[in-house]
Amino acid sequence: MVEFSPAVIDTIIRAAALLGAGFAMIAGIGPGIGQGYAAGKAVESVARDPEARGNIITTMLLGQAVAESTGIYSLVIAIVLIFTI
Amino acid sequence: MNPGPKILFYLFGKDFLPITDTLIVGWVSVIIILIGAKYLTTSLTIRPNGKQNVAEFIIEIIYKQIEPMLPGEGWRFLPFIATIFIYVGVGNLIGVVPGVTNPTGDLNTTLGLALVVFVVTQYEGMREYGVWGYIKSFAEPVIFLLPINIIGELAKPISHSFRLFGNIVGGGIIITLIYQAAPFLIPVPLHAWFGIFVGAIQALIFGMVAIAYISVAKS
Numbered sequence: 001m002v003e004f005s006p007a008v009i010d011t012i013i014r015a016a017a018l019l020g021a022g023f024a025m026i027a028g029i030g031p032g033i034g035q036g037y038a039a040g041k042a043v044e045s046v047a048r049d050p051e052a053r054g055n056i057i058t059t060m061l062l063g064q065a066v067a068e069s070t071g072i073y074s075l076v077i078a079i080v081l082i083f084t085i
Numbered sequence: 086m087n088p089g090p091k092i093l094f095y096l097f098g099k100d101f102l103p104i105t106d107t108l109i110v111g112w113v114s115v116i117i118i119l120i121g122a123k124y125l126t127t128s129l130t131i132r133p134n135g136k137q138n139v140a141e142f143i144i145e146i147i148y149k150q151i152e153p154m155l156p157g158e159g160w161r162f163l164p165f166i167a168t169i170f171i172y173v174g175v176g177n178l179i180g181v182v183p184g185v186t187n188p189t190g191d192l193n194t195t196l197g198l199a200l201v202v203f204v205v206t207q208y209e210g211m212r213e214y215g216v217w218g219y220i221k222s223f224a225e226p227v228i229f230l231l232p233i234n235i236i237g238e239l240a241k242p243i244s245h246s247f248r249l250f251g252n253i254v255g256g257g258i259i260i261t262l263i264y265q266a267a268p269f270l271i272p273v274p275l276h277a278w279f280g281i282f283v284g285a286i287q288a289l290i291f292g293m294v295a296i297a298y299i300s301v302a303k304s
Contacts, residue, residue: 058150062297065290069244072251079254 017085024081027074034067090191111188114175143171150293154300162299165205169198170292177253177284181276187284190253192246199246202295206241210302219302245294252287256280 004012042060046053090105125140133141147167152159173189180187188194210219223234256279263272 055153058293061286061290062293065248065294068252069248072248072255073244075251075255076247079258 014085017081021078021081024074024078028071031068031071035064038063038067090186090193105191106186107188107191107194110179110185111176111191111194114172114179114188117179118171118175143167147292150289151296154296155303162296166292166296169202169295170288173198173249173291174285174288177288178281180253180257180284181280183272183276187253187257189249189287190257192250195246195250196242198291199242202245202298203242206298206302209299213303241298245291245298248294249287249291252283256283 038060042056045056049056090107092103092105093109094104096102096104122140125136129137144163144167147170148159148163151162151166155162176187176189176194179185180190207219210222213219214222223238224231260272260275260279263275
């Protein structure tokens, strides 16, 4: 059984927290795909019906904002891991 | 480097009522809005000219967002929604000035606004269906969904506030990092993107999501 000094344990905890922050941001994939999909569909709709452009863009932005939530949660978790530990 | 509000001094002695920089910038933006509103609405006439056009333009943009989602009640909700739009908008755009922290980059500000929207949402739902009818609507379509519906309702102010907070703080962290690496000329387009574009879009979305929550509670 190896005994670690408190400084080493602190360093390990900090390293684990920073790694965890990096892993948390993997969640950024989800909003990326979701927002891109919404934007692509909006482009298709504007191409089909250019008159409804304003409504489509408003709806797209609202949907993208909701899709972004999960990414923002992971960002907040990453910030907490980096700056409080 | 530490994101979020910094405590500048304490009102009333040690450890009581801390005054943060975001709080002071929040007060400054309230004063800016008050002076701007007073300036834009002095000497109103039937035929608008100059500054009155600006005021009518702002109000019309906000009104056009409310009216399609809450039909017939645009004017009733306009003061509430316009307050959120204008305060969040000024709070986001004031961060373009270097060295000024956004008041919306503080979870206290955004959570406060989101809780106000939450209370208004519940009130409007009860006003539409009656208190008992509104509470019963959580147990639809089957009674098993009651806890899930309640958690979903309580998650709304959390996601609403964290979305604005995360966007503004994330942009602020990236700009701070770039300032440490390249302090001249390179941060300017980043300020344009994170300060003006993301700030304006997020203010629009914060208000639109508030309208959407109210309209969901009423339908």
